[in-house]
Amino acid sequence: MEIxxxxxxxxxxxxxxxxxxxxxxxxxxxxxxxLPQNSDWGNASSILNSIKQKKAALISEKIIVKEKPQPSIxxxxxxxxxxxxxxxxxxxxxxxxxxxxxxxxxxxxSKIPIISQKCVQWDGFQIDRARFLNxxxxxxxxxxxFLETGDLLWNSTGHGTLxxxxxxxxxxxxxxxxxxxxxxxxIRPFKEKILPEYLFYWFASPFVQxxxxxxxxxxxxxxxxxxxxxxxxxxPLPPTEEQHRIVQKVTHLFRQIDALAEGAEQAERVRQRLxxxxxxxxxxxxxxxxxxxxxxxxxxxFALAIRRVEDVQALRQTILQLxxxxxxxxxDPGDEPASVLLERIRKEKARLVKEGRIRKQPALPPVKEEExxxxxxxxxxxxxxxxxVVDISSGxxxxxxxxxxxxxxxxxxxxxxxxxxxxxxxxxxxLPENMSPKKEIEVKKGDYLMSRANTEELVAKSVIVHQDVxxxxxxxxxxxxxxxxxxxxxxxxxxxxxxxxxxxxxEKATGTSMSMKNVSRDIIxxxxxxxxxxxxxxxxxxxxxxxxxxxxRLEAGIRDxxxxxxxxxxxxxxxxx
Numbered sequence: 325m326e327i328x329x330x331x332x333x334x335x336x337x338x339x340x341x342x343x344x345x346x347x348x349x350x351x352x353x354x355x356x357x358x359l360p361q362n363s364d365w366g367n368a369s370s371i372l373n374s375i376k377q378k379k380a381a382l383i384s385e386k387i388i389v390k391e392k393p394q395p396s397i398x399x400x401x402x403x404x405x406x407x408x409x410x411x412x413x414x415x416x417x418x419x420x421x422x423x424x425x426x427x428x429x430x431x432x433x434s435k436i437p438i439i440s441q442k443c444v445q446w447d448g449f450q451i452d453r454a455r456f457l458n459x460x461x462x463x464x465x466x467x468x469x470f471l472e473t474g475d476l477l478w479n480s481t482g483h484g485t486l487x488x489x490x491x492x493x494x495x496x497x498x499x500x501x502x503x504x505x506x507x508x509x510x511i512r513p514f515k516e517k518i519l520p521e522y523l524f525y526w527f528a529s530p531f532v533q534x535x536x537x538x539x540x541x542x543x544x545x546x547x548x549x550x551x552x553x554x555x556x557x558x559x560p561l562p563p564t565e566e567q568h569r570i571v572q573k574v575t576h577l578f579r580q581i582d583a584l585a586e587g588a589e590q591a592e593r594v595r596q597r598l599x600x601x602x603x604x605x606x607x608x609x610x611x612x613x614x615x616x617x618x619x620x621x622x623x624x625x626f627a628l629a630i631r632r633v634e635d636v637q638a639l640r641q642t643i644l645q646l647x648x649x650x651x652x653x654x655x656d657p658g659d660e661p662a663s664v665l666l667e668r669i670r671k672e673k674a675r676l677v678k679e680g681r682i683r684k685q686p687a688l689p690p691v692k693e694e695e696x697x698x699x700x701x702x703x704x705x706x707x708x709x710x711x712x713v714v715d716i717s718s719g720x721x722x723x724x725x726x727x728x729x730x731x732x733x734x735x736x737x738x739x740x741x742x743x744x745x746x747x748x749x750x751x752x753x754x755l756p757e758n759m760s761p762k763k764e765i766e767v768k769k770g771d772y773l774m775s776r777a778n779t780e781e782l783v784a785k786s787v788i789v790h791q792d793v794x795x796x797x798x799x800x801x802x803x804x805x806x807x808x809x810x811x812x813x814x815x816x817x818x819x820x821x822x823x824x825x826x827x828x829x830x831e832k833a834t835g836t837s838m839s840m841k842n843v844s845r846d847i848i849x850x851x852x853x854x855x856x857x858x859x860x861x862x863x864x865x866x867x868x869x870x871x872x873x874x875x876x877r878l879e880a881g882i883r884d885x886x887x888x889x890x891x892x893x894x895x896x897x898x899x900x901x
Contacts, residue, residue, distance in 0.1 A: 404531075473494045519571055659859045688849060716805050747791070
């Protein structure tokens, strides 16, 4: 299994890849490709003949009952070709007893546990979840009903529980007698020739588990594997000696995978603490110079700290937070203070009101001290977003087709068009032909758009339309926000989509459903924002764009690495079949 040592660093990036790696091991094991074949190990046909003779003797002694003849194995049933010494057979050909448990009569105080579906878990046998049998009904239980070491217990009903299987060991059970309920099938092989653990690995393999529901009967509320279906299940049977070697090898590899996974998890916990410490150091820097110094260790330790897509997402938020705190670029004493800029915007808005170009807006309250989450650099001011907003307009939501508009057709934007930091014009619905478009709400290049209704996480997210757009209108859940030309829309977007904006709108949004929150224009205008001088706004935007571009490249590299891990496992699984 060279794949484990060579590519485990890549594969262990996700629990799903660990599961697939174990499936790969099982695929190799049950197809006879995990170990080299050895003619000295005998052949499976002699095992089947020996079991057939033992069953005949037990039937004549009335120890077991004679089973109905099974149909011969059809070529279309066979999963794959077997090594020369192996044989395809039916499960009942290998067992002295296959039967579902009885519907029990429970009692609180008893010494006879009843194994239910809850006891049969992929991570092991859980006797503590068992209920207990009323001793008064013991006469209804023949000796074959009591579980033995090496019995396989297979969940035979339910959704999510169907198909789970374990090997029962008495050493894990402190009770002298144990039975199963009617939702669990008891499989008792001839253990002298058939290793229960081998059968477990076969029935736990993807070959069986992926088709369980296809073989089940019943309704959507209750699926079940009939006993007759279980008895007739095909099994690829190797010689007894090879069964032992397969079980030993699979057990060893699973332990190796689990140990490597545990080591990877421990390393991941250390890495997460390192990432948190580095990002915290950046966010808590007292000024741009200190923040610049903090980038040094972060840059140096990226190989350890930034290894997952979610790490890059956290780094993006840190970058946006540094930007709005004035920690990304140095302040220039020669920049015009933001207070002067704000006063000029007030005069501009007053002029537009006087000219009748915009409506007079109610005065906004000053930002209170308790609303200020951090101090801003000299030359900055805290103000309300509405103080730099000239106008806010909304769209229209007619009943549209469910599909997007084509070139030359009018469409109405969905809220998903403005939810993900980048404008997505393809997220629209086509306007019906019998409706006239409203050109005054047509989206134009340069528009700053916000969602007024969305999930708690995404409500009031904003985008800037950087491309030429034609024949697309805003819906009534989308707002177009117009700013003074003295303001960088890109900087406002950084504030709005960063931690500051997300926390504000999560707190202020209304609505009882987590999947649909709303913000009013008044709430939007009341959001406190840290406002730097215009020249610094532009420097911040330029710096953020460079850093976010770097994050995008970093994330793409991580995704390529994750795809490599998936590809490694996919190739292994494909080659194992």
